[in-house]
Amino acid sequence: MSNDLKIGVIGIPGKWSTETLADAVQAKTGYRLVIDMSEVTLDLTRMQLMYRGTNLCELDGLIVKKISAEYSPSTLDRLEMLRVAEQQGVRVFSRVESMLRLIDRLSCTITLKNAGIPMPNTCITEDVEQAINTVKQYGEAVFKPLFSTKARGMTLINAKQADSQIRQQVSAFKQANPVMYIQQKLNLSGQDLGLVFLAGNYLGTYARVSQSDAWNTTIHSGGRYAAFEPSSEIIEMATQAQSLFNMDFTTVDVAITDNGPIVFEVSAFGGFRGAKEGCDVDAAALYVEHVLKTIDSHDE
Structure with missing residues (x-):
């Protein structure tokens, strides 16, 4: 049955994770379509979601690896467009409502805090x-933008500076971010963790290890992936955190601090490269297997 399925991959054409996922879909179904949402047109009169001549509402499934290169409020709009396909029976992975709750940093944080998940002090x-x-x-x-990935747009402000410098930095951040999301900087000992989940099941953990004097450990800032064996306490905490969002595939960002483990966020899409390089998990292949089983069971 899988050979008859048409499953599109929404992502960034040419990017490793997107192409790896599309390769995995093609290997199982013989069908390959990588979709750049910047080229998608929604016709609400005809209820069509068009990409280069293909109506996405006529596909069997859509896997969202990345909705845009960088997050912004328009990212939410792109996700909203996919609800038209969902309404017409196309299974979107993960469900649009789940991803919407994670793209906005504040929405994610409030959901986690309301559930009692340990997080940094936040204002x-x-x-x-x-x-x-x-x-x-x-x-x-x-100071973190409400819409950002890989620490883009974040500003570190130290209280030891002169008041005038603090005010200048805060005011500069507010110009681009009217709602200021502020977290206490914690001692991460040069690394943080990504715990990988597929359909709520724990697959493994990788560490992002800083290779420089950068205050964050993101690969974007020069970090590297490494293997890590977390405690059962960390796995349980991350499992609870991701369960709040009903994601098909995600990673939970965790840090071990002086006061114990905390969660930074749950990812709207999850990381393939960290899973592959850090804990030797072929997330793309496993994800596609899950997608095919889900669609096949729905069609039975």
Whole structure:
């Protein structure tokens, strides 16, 4: 039955994770379609979602590896468009509602905190004076855009600076981010973790290890992937965190701090390269197997 299925991969054409996923789909189904959402047109009169002559609403499934190269409010709009395909019976992986709750950093954080998941001290404010006071309270604070990946747009502000410097940095951040998301900077000992989950099942853990003096460990900032064996406590915490979002595939970002493990976020899409290089998990192949089983069981 799999040979008859038409499953599109939404991602960034030419990028390793997107192409690897498309390769895995093609190997199982003989069908290959990599979709760049910037070229997708939604015709709400005809209820068609068109990409280069293909109506995505006529496919059997859509796997979202990446909705845009960088996150912004327009990322939410691209996801909303996929709801038209869902409504017409196309199975989207992961479900649009689940991804929408994760793209916005604040939405993810509030869901995690409401469930009692350990997280860094966090303050959300639009007030510059309150933001300055928060920096002084935290000692060192990371200002994060509500929509970002790989630490893009984040600003580290130290309370040891002169008040005028703190105010200048806070004001500069607020110009681009009216709602300021502020977290206390923690001692991560040069690494943080990605715990990989498929359909709620734990697959493995990789570490992102800093290779420089950068304050964050992202690969974008020069970090590298490494193997890591987490404690049962960490696995249980991450399992609980991802269970709040009903994702088909995701990674949970965890850090081991001086006060114990904490969760930074749950990913809307999850990382293939970290799984492959850090814990030798072929996430793309396993994900496609899950997709095929899900679609086949739905059709029976």
